[in-house]
Amino acid sequence: MSHQIDSKDASDLIEVRASDGKGLGVFAKCDIPQGTRVISEPPLLEVSLEDRDANKILVAFKQLPLPQQEQYLALHAYAAEGFKRGIEAEVGQLWEEIPELDRKVLSIWAPNAFINVFLLAARINHSCLPNLQYGWHPELKHQTFHAVCDIPAGTELTVSYIGPINGNKMQRQEELKDWGFTCSCVVCEDTPEGKEKEKKFDQLFHLETELVLETHIATEGSFKRALSVAQKMAAIQKSEGILHRELRIAYHDAGRLCMVLGNRKMACLWAKKELEVAQYCFGEDHPACKELAMVVDLLQEAMESNEPVNECIVKWCIITHRNEILEDSCKLM
Ligand SMILES: [Zn+2]
Numbered sequence: 074m075s076h077q078i079d080s081k082d083a084s085d086l087i088e089v090r091a092s093d094g095k096g097l098g099v100f101a102k103c104d105i106p107q108g109t110r111v112i113s114e115p116p117l118l119e120v121s122l123e124d125r126d127a128n129k130i131l132v133a134f135k136q137l138p139l140p141q142q143e144q145y146l147a148l149h150a151y152a153a154e155g156f157k158r159g160i161e162a163e164v165g166q167l168w169e170e171i172p173e174l175d176r177k178v179l180s181i182w183a184p185n186a187f188i189n190v191f192l193l194a195a196r197i198n199h200s201c202l203p204n205l206q207y208g209w210h211p212e213l214k215h216q217t218f219h220a221v222c223d224i225p226a227g228t229e230l231t232v233s234y235i236g237p238i239n240g241n242k243m244q245r246q247e248e249l250k251d252w253g254f255t256c257s258c259v260v261c262e263d264t265p266e267g268k269e270k271e272k273k274f275d276q277l278f279h280l281e282t283e284l285v286l287e288t289h290i291a292t293e294g295s296f297k298r299a300l301s302v303a304q305k306m307a308a309i310q311k312s313e314g315i316l317h318r319e320l321r322i323a324y325h326d327a328g329r330l331c332m333v334l335g336n337r338k339m340a341c342l343w344a345k346k347e348l349e350v351a352q353y354c355f356g357e358d359h360p361a362c363k364e365l366a367m368v369v370d371l372l373q374e375a376m377e378s379n380e381p382v383n384e385c386i387v388k389w390c391i392i393t394h395r396n397e398i399l400e401d402s403c404k405l406m
Pocket of ligand 1: 201258
C-alpha cells in the first residue's frame, strides 16, 4: 500500500477516454495499488456552501478566467426536471426564459459537482461498487480520489455519486435519475452475477436499518445485537469488495459499540481496522486520519486501565456516519 503525504497525485497513471455508452471516463493506464492518491485537485468552479444558490453559481462562473470557463463549458451537461423546477423557484424565472449560457452553466453544475466542480474528477463515472473514494482534504484544499483496492491497468475508475450505498437497486436508480442515466454497473446489471451481488446489497440495506433501530433502543442487549449486525455488515462488505467509506462506517460502529459495552480491547481492534480503511480512502495526511490514529493510540493505553477514557475517545464514540447517535449511551463508559 502506498500513501502520499503531499498534494502530489498519481494522475500520470490515468487517462481520459471514451467509455462504452457513458461518454468519457477515466481509466487506469497501469496497475494502481490500493491507497494511491490517484487525483488531488483544487476546484475548477467553487461556490461557498453558505447560501449557495443559482445566482452565486453563475456569478462564480463569470469570475473565472476565460480558459477555465472554456474547460468548464466542455463538461457534460444534464438538468433533471426536479433541478430545473428548483432553479425556477430560486431565480423567479421559467427555465426556458433563463439565458442559454446560464442554463448551460447550471446544467453542467448539476451532474458534475462533488460539492464543487473539479475538472478531471468530473470525468469519473459512477459505479455502485466503486474503486475510488473521494473526500475533501481541508489542509490541501483539494478534492482527493484514492484507490480503495488494487486497480488493474485498463480498468475504468469509478466513484459512487450517491450517498450511502446500502440501498437496494430501485432506490439507487431513483437517486441516479438526477444524473440522467440508469446504472448498469456490476451490481445493477441484469445477469446472474449482478443479481447475486444485488441480494447482498439488499441484505446490507436491511442490516443497516436493524443496526440503527437497535442503537436507538439503547439497552445493553440492543447494543450487543447492534454490534453483531455491524460485524456482519463489515464481513459482507469485505467479501463483496465494498471497500470504501461504507466499510469504514461498519468498523467504526463495531468499535464504538464495543466501547459502549465496556470492551476496550475489542474497541481498539475495530478502531485499528477503521483507521486502515480511512487511511487508504483519504490518505494518512488527512486531519481525520491523524485524529483517528490518536484515538487508536489512546485506546491502546486505555485497554490496560480502568480509568475513565480520554475525551477524544468519547468524541470518537459519538461521531456517527449514520442516522443515529450514541450520545446517551456514552454515559455507560
Ligand atoms: Zn449500479
